[in-house]
Amino acid sequence: MTLTSVRLAGSLQTLIDSRLDTIERMLMGRVPRQDRLAIVKDVEAQIFDILGEGGNQEPTREDVLAALARLDPPEAYLSEDGEIGEERPAVVRRPATVRAVATQPGRAVDSRVGKISGILGITMMVLSGLIPMIFLLGEFLGTPVLAFTLWFGYLGLIFVGSLIGLTLACVARFRGAWSIVGGVLGPISILLSIVGLVFLLLNL
Amino acid sequence: MNPWETQLRKGVVELAVLASIARGETYGYRIVEELRGHEGLAFTESTIYPVLTRLTRDGCLAVRMEASPSGPSRRYYRITPAGEARFRGMARSWKTVSQSLSTLIDGAQS
Numbered sequence A: 001m002t003l004t005s006v007r008l009a010g011s012l013q014t015l016i017d018s019r020l021d022t023i024e025r026m027l028m029g030r031v032p033r034q035d036r037l038a039i040v041k042d043v044e045a046q047i048f049d050i051l052g053e054g055g056n057q058e059p060t061r062e063d064v065l066a067a068l069a070r071l072d073p074p075e076a077y078l079s080e081d082g083e084i085g086e087e088r089p090a091v092v093r094r095p096a097t098v099r100a101v102a103t104q105p106g107r108a109v110d111s112r113v114g115k116i117s118g119i120l121g122i123t124m125m126v127l128s129g130l131i132p133m134i135f136l137l138g139e140f141l142g143t144p145v146l147a148f149t150l151w152f153g154y155l156g157l158i159f160v161g162s163l164i165g166l167t168l169a170c171v172a173r174f175r176g177a178w179s180i181v182g183g184v185l186g187p188i189s190i191l192l193s194i195v196g197l198v199f200l201l202l203n204l
Numbered sequence B: 001m002n003p004w005e006t007q008l009r010k011g012v013v014e015l016a017v018l019a020s021i022a023r024g025e026t027y028g029y030r031i032v033e034e035l036r037g038h039e040g041l042a043f044t045e046s047t048i049y050p051v052l053t054r055l056t057r058d059g060c061l062a063v064r065m066e067a068s069p070s071g072p073s074r075r076y077y078r079i080t081p082a083g084e085a086r087f088r089g090m091a092r093s094w095k096t097v098s099q100s101l102s103t104l105i106d107g108a109q110s
Helices: A010-027 A033-053 A061-069 A074-078 A088-093 A096-102 A104-129 A131-140 A144-171 A177-202 B003-022 B028-036 B045-057 B081-109
Strands: B061-066 B074-079
Touching (some): A033 A061, A144 A177, B003 B045, B045 B074
């Protein structure tokens, strides 16, 4: 295999660096830093070898993209079935801070979902507190059709909103204060909306 | 690829890598290319390179950097005495298991 010395324009090197950074991020938290750098170094050398095989001393953007396309996608380094997945038991030997980094992407998602759950829980709880006022407001509307539409719509909104909040809390696995708030207030709001709906149905 | 085949390949990747390096000092991409030439051993770089770093960490491989004609320096791997011992042990186990399995399979098919 004859390799040509490859010279890359800055923007093309950035393209390669971006791929290498992504691979490193995929390995972060599961593979020690020194090993990550070694893997990335091997991948970088491979990219240049592929470019060198092309015989073009100054590869174009298309050449670089074609070389990158020949590589495994960065996600392959996350594969549960791959060798990286096998490395997991080694986590036991790593410090807690590294383990925390390992789970950060999942936790970030959980945190966002948990926050939405908490906000929904609080909102639905506040709306539940306003149920008596909505009942009174319905009385002033005059026509029973409008009043029942308002009441059922309002209680239905609370029921659905609370149910979503509770579901999101479950999705977030009740991690963090927000999801606990959503998980606690959700069922209470659901219960209040059901009580309201039953009360309405009994008074139809 | 079915799950059984995946598990089997996972089990032999380290042996395949050690066998490749036991032939002489080499670098990552060359190992990938060499294994690609063997049916059933076509592992890609996302499998091979982490194995190389793990074997290095375990003291089975030694690494040196050398300038590459195509660009950045390459990591050249060579097997250490500990790696040779591991390779021999693994190769022995593999031969025993594969011979026993072959006997079993041949018996079942005859």
